[in-house]
Amino acid sequence: MAVLTAVILGRLVLLQGLDGTAYAAAASADRLREDVLAATRGQILDANGNPMAYTLSARKIYADPSLIGDPVAAATILSGMLGAPVNQLVDKLQADNRYQVLAERLEPSLAAQVMNLGIAGIGVEVQPLRIYPAGSVGAQVVGFTGADGSGLAGIEQAYDELLTGTPGTTSYEVGRSGAVIPAGGRTDRPAVPGGSVQLTIDQDVQFHLQQQLDAQCADGSTENAQGVILDAHSGRVLAMATCRSFDPNTASEADPDTLGNGAISGILESGSVAKAITLSAAIEEGIVTPDDVRLTPDSITVGNTTVRDAHPHNPINYTVTGILAKSSNVGTIGIARELGNERLEQYLRAFGVGEPTGIELPGESPGILVPNQEWSIAQSINVPIGQGFALTTLQMASIYQTIANGGVRIPPRIVASTTAADGTVTESAQPEGVRVISEQTAATMAYMLEAVVGEGGTALNASIAGYRVAGKTGTAQRPNPACSCYAGGGFWTTFAGFAPADAPRYVMSVMLQRPDSGVPAGPVFKNVMTFVLAHEAVPPTGVGRPEFILIV
Secondary structure, three states: OOOHHHHHHHHHHHHHHHHHHHHHHHHHHEEEEEEEEEEOOEEEEOOOOOOEEEEEEEEEEEEEEOOOEEEEEHHHHHHHOOOOHHHHHHHEEEEEEOEEEEEEEEOOOOOOHHHHHHOOEEEEEEEEEEEOOOOOOOOHHOOEEOOOOEOOOOHHHOHHHHHHHHHHEEEEEEEOOEOHHHOOOOEEEOOOOOOOEEEOOHHHHHHHHHHHHHHHOOOOOOOEEEEEEEEOOEEEEEEEEEOOOOHHHHHHHHHHHOOOOOHHHHOOOHHHHHHHHHHHHHOOOOOOOOEEEEEOOEEEEEEEEEEEEEOOOOOOOEHHHHHHHHOOHHHHHHHHHOOOOHHHHHHHHOOOOOOOOOOOOOOOOOEEEOOOOHHHHHHHHHHHHOOOOEHHHHHHHHHHHHHHHOOOOOOOOOOEEEOOOOOOOOEOOOOEEEEEOOOHHHHHHHHHHHOOOOOOOOOOOOEEOOOOOEEEEEEEOOOOOOEEEOOOOOOEEEEEEOOOOOOOOEEEEEEEEEOOOOOHHHHHHHHHHHHHHOOOOOOOOOOOOOOOEEEO
């Protein structure tokens, strides 16, 4: 009996003494709660520092109904503060689950007032709100975030890791009722905010480009319209747009067809815009000069394939400049046959066709260019005039950037710099240029492309008062998937060019997708480029246009 008593007493001592610390620690741990502190997502800015995306730290009030002592009393108190009907709050406070959202998107000060009421079972969470102050302007470039805050498109997706930052944690103690013990809260590890991304696009130019493209699509006859503006010498994107944009503030409600960036993901056959590649190659290879004369009929037949000029005509003595200015398919094909398929493919690839540009955006298409050994006879006479291969509107602009930049292609870029959370700024590296044609050939092409926009050319409607302009029109049939042919597929009308022609500053490509070919893209170029030149304070051209001999 004495032995048993001693054992019991010893156990009591152990429980009261040695195990007391362990029990206290266990009780403390049971009262300890840990929450994740979301990192504030970084900003996306335009070239001038205007915010295009930023995050507000709002608050969400929630309830654990199992801890609510008097649902009616609590609802009555909260109703006025949260702007919610009492009966609605009562229903939530009496719900069977343990998590009910009572209010969202609250100012932090209001949430603090709610928490100061000390109602057991009422909690607060930080609710990051992604704000896009420019709305639809640049939306297809900027992108948007999902419900979990991660980037789902555009720059938001491409730079998600940088923008996201690193979450932190906070721990706090709660009493038996579940209410937070005010003196017990502490932050263990603060969140590190995300970095920011500064773009090369100018919000004002972007707005004007979108306005012009939307005007084309307004009546529904133009199914799609795209445009890209590049700096002629750096390749930086000044604006990039597709008509019918969306508001990223309400991306979940947007038409899914508007969410993508068609200027980099959609492909088209550019038509005669691509004749600049064919003639650049022929001039570079010494096959032709601008003033060479070619007797040009209105049609050419190779095998079973016949290609015609846009309008019937008797044989004409075109100069090579005239072949480009009048957009003669027959004259261009004749020159291309002297160049040969192999060399033509080499120049197409050198100008960037068939390869992605590497722009810092997700979803870029490389276009389509099959090896010349696989070209059919029909393809071999259509490729020189811009059909039989496909490219993006961005690639189309890049081709003309190469000519405007003295023959050096600079891969286009849309990110100017990034800034880390500690303030360290990293300027985007200038891509290394690739010489495609000689400076002399580029100057010759600029001269010939200027003839296209002058009297007698096909793009007088793209001319800009006071400035010399170089560019090329294009029209191409769209494939019809119903018949695997071109009949009934509609058309792409295009224009690509640069200004001023004698001292290039900006390059622009435009694409309109329509059921007919009756609406040219040149006027869109004219309207937008006129705005760009004024916006960037580019002085008017000081010398007149040269004289061009098109027909002899």
